[in-house]
Amino acid sequence: MIAICLNCNRLNNIPKNKLKNKPNCGNCKNPIYSGQPINVSGIQLTRAIEKTDELLVVDFWATWCGPCKTFAPTFKQVTTQLEPKARFIKIETEKEQVISTKHNIRSIPTLAIFKDGKEIERISGSLSAPDFINWVNQYT
Secondary structure (H helix, E strand, O other), rough: OOOOOOOOOEEEEEOOOHHHHHOOOOOOOEOOOOOEEEEOOOOHHHHHHHOOOOOEEEEOOOOHHHHHHHHHHHHHHHHHHHHHOEEEEEEOOOOHHHHHHHHOOOOEEEEEEEEEEEEEEEEEOOHHHHHHHHHHHHHO
16 A cells, blocks of 8 residues: 655555554654544645545644534544544645635535545534444445
8 A cells, every 4th residue: 555654745655464563654764654633734635645545534624613623532533443544634724725625625624535536525514433433434
């Protein structure tokens, strides 16, 4: 599987059977997966979508959004449970307006799943942890 190191932006080829071993980046030696959601820039998200074959689960959110704040602990909990089956990414829409516009984000929170360079699913609004896990597991 091709995974991106979000510390140094290098691509890493990781055998699927090695994912549970907490692989490190071949370049910077930092862990590829942290068990935590990752805040990224629009450029980093675009590169991850275009260059990896990871399942990317993206939370488009804003600091002023009450439902976004309420959903944040659920997103973090599910990240801890499901990574590395998927990479969990957060995009702050106020800071990353270009990427938010590119992906036609009209309401927040919006959750989107990307695989092999394409968006494959989207939900606007927050979910309970069990519903979120079930939603993501449909694509893992």
